[in-house]
Amino acid sequence: MTLLGRRAAAPGTRGRGWTESWGRVALCGILGTLGPVGALGCRGKATTPPEGASSDPVRASALPPTGGDSKTKKGKVDGPREVPVILLRGGRVMTAAGEIFESGDVLLKDGAIAAVGGSIEAPAGATVLDVAGKTITPGIIDTHSHMGVYSSPGFKAHSDGNEAVAPNTAYARSVDGYWPQDPQLERARAGGVTTAQILPGSANLIGGRSFVVRLIPWARSAEDARFEGAPEGLKMACGENPKRVYGEKSGPQTRMGNVHGYRDAFQKAVEYRRGWAKYEKAKKKADADRKKGVSASPGGGKEEAPADPPARDFGLETLVKVLDGEILVHNHCYRADEMSLMLDLAATYGFKIRSFHHAVEAYKIADRLADADTAASVWADWWGFKAEAFDGIRENAALLEAAGARAIIHSDSAIGIQRLNQEAGKAMYAGRSAGLEISENQALRWITYNPAWALGVEDRTGTLEVGKLADVVVWSGSPFSVYAAAEQVYIAGELVYERGSHEPRSDFELGFREGDIGGDAEGVAP
């Protein structure tokens, strides 16, 4: 907690200005002026966890529920919504699991994929949709979005992604800043995106917890949108951003200071965990003693009741969950040398980095990333907006793939997220143009299965395989074509977007559009 104690003076006085120089490149992850966002849960009791409850902070499942914690709700993903049985018939089916059916069918039933193949018989009562000439893929997944925490319009009041009050805000959670009425969400959905990770920004060394959302149009709260059961992530950031944000405040000023910040944080987490383990052990012993009847003689004065539990620290608790593998680390990190360093640091503390983000130099250490089983979430072609992004190349993803590493195309942009399919296409064709053999299946996995893996939901979504969630996109043609459009988007079997006829809109834009006033407010979005 010492880092938190050194609360930086006048957070955000420089406002958005410090990143506007980036022009239109919407790396909102480091933007921001911030009012302090409550670190605690948002749901009543959750803000005051019972002191000394017989909980084990080492395991999330044993913790008292705090608002927004994962695994606090039981039951079916997305709730028991009623969806019709739909058979998509005769499209080019790209499963992202290896197989491509030049003419195939996909059966969507009870929110799941019930069948995939060359020819499926329509069950009684199924709606059969002829999608000949179209392409069917899994829903697109983005590992890196700030939708809902850096919403559009970019009002000051919408800046909820960087709790830039201290370099370590492991206690902060994007779920608590998420605005489900962000108009960016519907545009992403129109681009075939069904799942996205909402990350805190990269102002901090440790920015806090991310959560994974489903792009359903009916969310009225962050919890409504949460991908139930998906592990949360931890946003960490290397390099320039933290030292720029804190260099003239309390520090870190340098990469040296950055690395000390990570080590210090995880060292404290190790000690915190030890303190709790000690307490638990003592408590267990006391409980056992009591059961054995020792406590039956309270006047004896020989046995000691366990000491008070250690004070609960939400930041350290987050880091302990990282050490235990329950929270997945997503590390904003550009340079090869820094990524190498972070792999070493993680190994020292015994945790894994699930994915580096941005990673414009990942191609320089593709072999090491493959060995570490750490994914790299990269752009197709962004580069040069800062020194650590200067060595970006178009073939980054393709070189990762060729080295056996796990490549992901991510957006970090509410414009880019609308066409991750095109970005994957650019990266694939750039690789091919440089003589690297990249298959359509591989490129499709950059925006489906691989991000699902990075988010820990690869057994639920990311491919068209029987039993998985029916997250499906019907494209007008090859998703790697600049001319392709998502025509139908399904989330857990429910049609959430149909181009030209069903384009659900957020509350915010209602009344601003042509035809809203004195016209048809339910009209199709332009």
Next chain:
Amino acid sequence: MSSLRDRERHRGGHRRRDLLRGLGCVGLVGLAGLAGAAPAAAAPPAGRRRGASSAGPTLALIGAEIHVGDGTVIKDGTVILQGERIIAVGDASLRGSLAADAARVDLKGKLLTPGLIAADSHLGLVEIGMEPGTRDDTGGEGPIRASYDAASAIRARSSLIQVQAIEGITSAAVAPSGGLLSGLVAWVDLARGDDGALPTRPRIAVGGSLGQVVDGSRAATLAKLRRVIDDARLYRKQRGAHERRQLRDLAAHPRDLEALFPALDRKVPLTLRAQGESDIVAALELAREEKLRIVIIGGTEAWRVRDRLAEASVPVILQPSENLPGSLDRLGARLDNAALLDAAGVEVGIAVLGEAHNLRNATQEAGIAVANGLPYERAITGMSLTIARAYGLEADYGTISAGKIANLVTWGGDPLELEHFAAQVYVRGAPIPMVSRQTLLRERYRDLEAIRRRGR
């Protein structure tokens, strides 16, 4: 074939006779041989180019599907270059006049387009976005910096130039940013001459931005602009009075007022970044009253006033993917902005705006416009002729036409498709090396096994 090209071919007639005389002495040169070579002819500074253009080697590009840039397409076309210029354009029949041993590049199965033109870019003014020490795209205090001359700060050796050039960008309008009147726009061609300089045409436009630039107010911004224009006229008429201190205080430094004179004379355009409907309307009114040539850059809500833009013949250069309601003057953002404008008769330019690193993505942006209703050939025109015309340089740039500078790109297929990259780029008549800092990095790290073995 369009009447425009017929006219231009006619104009290039005398050059063609020169060519036919000279062809016999030029050997057969294939594309492969050219690709690796240094630019064959040094690009002289723009001021000298006309005198030099009738000399130099000749080259015939043969068999490509030529997308001229003005909407016309020539199948199995022929383009003849001499020195830095195009001297003839036609179909297969044009080859009949070529000497048997004329230098030819076989482009059968390929597409040929005009070199793409970046509008309102910071190319050569920025190396690394967040490093102020590498940025010269903005300078000075206050809203009026009209004399800030981009041409004086362009770095010809910027690594960004080749990154864009090998993907088909052959020219860029380089504009300062910041303030209300940001400064003077320069035009560069993306190949260095022997002297290391980029062929640069300075002061082709005055660039500025509307919006909440002055005192955080749209109205204050527009009022300031009108005062500056008034005072520029006043200062021009009564310079002596000003020097004798008999004139009222001016709204800007005399240098900044002087920089506006060519725009006041309609010799160069005033390019205005404007997004919202009200700003665009205000710009149109200002242009009408002050008799200015203006260009709208950005134009997020331009579709709302498309008929007025068409009536005033004001072009809009936009970035089609911009569809976020990012601020109140962008609530009308929509993907079919380009298509709506075009259908109303507005000239639509397409570019990656206010940028320097990924100007090359203009082709994707054009594809997005087409996917949202813009006719295909309009998209090609939007990246070439429309931008050249907006900056007043269509006599030299923007189409594959006799007499124009030979900035050309060959493509393996539809240049708007993500699948296709530029196969060979010609700047001022010479094939450029298809190498950039990025391709060098790629090759350095292509074989990590080898790096491991070397213990690097």
